[in-house]
Amino acid sequence: MSELDLWLVPLLMALLVGVLCPVTGTLLVTQRRVLQANLISHAVLPGVAVAVAFGLDPAIGGVISGLLGSMAAERLQQGQPAGQEAVINTVLAGFLGLGVLLIPVFNIRLDLEALLFGDLLIVDWSDLYRVLVAAAAMALLLLTRYRHLVFLGVDPEGAQASGLSVRNLQLVQSLVTSMVIVSSMAAVGVILVIGLLCAPVLPGLWRVRSLRAAMLQSALVGLALSAVGFLLAVPLNLPPGPLIGVVCMVLLCIPRLRPANPA
Template sequence: MDEIVFWLLPLLMALLVGILCPVMGTLLVTQRRVLQANLISHAVLPGLAVSVAFGFDPAVGGIISGILGSLLAERLQRSSKLNEEAVINTVLAGFLGLGVLLIPLLGLRLDLEALLFGDLLTVGWLDICRVLVACLAVALLLGTRYRQLVYLGVDPEGAAAAGLPVRGLRLAMSAVTAAVIVSAMAAVGVILVIGLLCAPVLPGLRRVKSLRAAMVQAAVVGLALSGGGFLLALPLNLPPGPLIGVACVVLLCPLARRST
């Protein structure tokens, strides 16, 4: 019985993350915020390190650190009019470097490989609870701001002209994105999570007629990717997180053949 529970908990985690990440990823892709999400996925590391050092929940520190990285990048873009991609990638590298430096400076003993690339076989009920909280945050964001987010994704300038709280919406998206990334770190890590946020969204995005339909379709694909990757990793004796990341790339290969 204990052995069955041991395998069921990681499988449950894989399935939950496989649904959650593509749903949030659909919103990020349609809002053209994927690069910002990539920044957040790297910017959570300093907050995780500080939280562990002072005995706080790492999820809280990771979310705060991710939001700070996102806010810093947006502030630099607005104040200096620098190239958006250049600013985001520079802040990304800086926060990631800071996180790596804090680990020895604070005398921490962290499994950096598991943190960056995930380790499904070590998940516990606390990790499941974090994913459920992130699911609740996504549901709350979509339930209260769905129409505004659709408008913002279709016509950002029109949304601003119409008086929508564009900055507030983007800040809320950054906070929820950070929560999703931190909750998924036990499954696929804070680096590989970007693949699960994006890959399930892309194959059928042009065929759907609404944001809801795109989210449902992406969730189904993500469920198959994450659950299938985990079940395939077991007999092959491979780490599930990196295998899921590779599966995300394989999923997109047929799209390249169609476009040629």
Template sequence: MEMGWLEWLAEPLRYPFMQRALLSALLVGTICAITGSYLIVRRLALLGDAVSRAVMPGLAIAFIVGGNIFVGAFIAGVLSTALIGYIHTHSKIKEDTAMGLVFSGFFATGIILITKIQSETKVDLMHFLFGNILGVSESDLLATAVISAAVVATILLLFKELLFHSFDPLGAKAAGLPTEVLHLVLMSLIALTIVASMQSVGVVLVIALMIAPGATAYLLTRRLPSMMGLAVLLGAIASLVGLYLSYYLDIASGPAVVVVSIACFVLAFLFSPRQGLLTRLWQDRKADYAQKPAPPVVLR
């Protein structure tokens, strides 16, 4: 007897670990889409990638000293952003070069520390690289919910200021807004988003989940509020579909979520009503056909 679609949807929810995974995926998909939208409009995707890698040494050091690994990861992420800015403003090094240097140095240091920890304590910290959403515990889910609430509340509180600063930083500075503080707040929100996503998709894949829904929405709408709302919806859909695919196809959950999110971008890239590649080709073909002169009428 074939399984109906309601039974197909309900089957994974019989297990508590899948329930926690679904909730975690929805939370992570939401905050990744929101903060990722700012990265896209400010053209800072590379900076988000650098911060996602830079949290690794903070995580490892916090474990060594017996501290909270999420706090350590957050501190390392913010510190890497400050260091990138310092190198850029106090030398002739361009910002993208500074990002590459800092992210590579932090990431390599983190890998060294984590492998050293694993060899001495047999504790597995490598799952933070690629995530293990099916292993989310109740305490992990609570931490993700608290961080998500803090990120969303901060963005709602400073939405107008962040919007102004994102599209016209010089105008925002001339208007008297504390642009450096706003930049630090945004980078802190990105670091918090990465910390909240470590258990679900890992620091290697989180940048894809931050960028893909926002980039997809960017092809479908023109206003930032609409872009954020659509990105959140796409992030939630990708998270749910990816988890169901991982359950029924027996594949890794984090990568499955990312692949679905990228697939949504590919569809928008091809079929977006305004900017889709195939849509533009079809419209150009229709325009060329309309401009062709009508064949002469032969009277006999």
């Protein structure tokens, strides 16, 4: 890798993830499914461990594992209507624990710190290509199912009653979300990715009039957050991923970006 690539690839990665994650997060926030994304982000670990053990692409294993975690939670929630959040958190803990256990079982070497918190400074072109594939999948979903996604976010019960196959749509969305999270883990890790999925969506969300406008706004905010986090990390000699997570939290502390309290 040339000296230019050492800085260009991490910067491009940060900017692409900074756009893709907020667009994905806009769907999750408007559909009130952020907890599901948090589950997926933790459920990728067993798949990554299995893929590494068998010499496969860790991204493929992570996507499959994340989707399985989401499907398991959906299935188990059906018998626990009053404790759906508890079910999601239990499945989250179970998949994360399974992933940690599989590392010594398969006797593999896996950098858990980089997996959980990311390491932008060691990404390469293959990581960038994974983000582009995830971005293409998200673009395809939006182009083919945009109106259905709007309906699902505004009135999920009405969408179900109208005959829309909500479960299949959510399954496809979970698959795309898994791809986004796994492709982003090289930049910000599977834990800190939640910050980029959520924080850029919240400022000014109450002002937008359409899902498309909310996505555009969140993408611009996410782009700025990633750029600031990365550019601050270089002179401060700090890891960019965690710093981007901190910048996301700081954003929410700015008063004028929050809706005014009703009188």
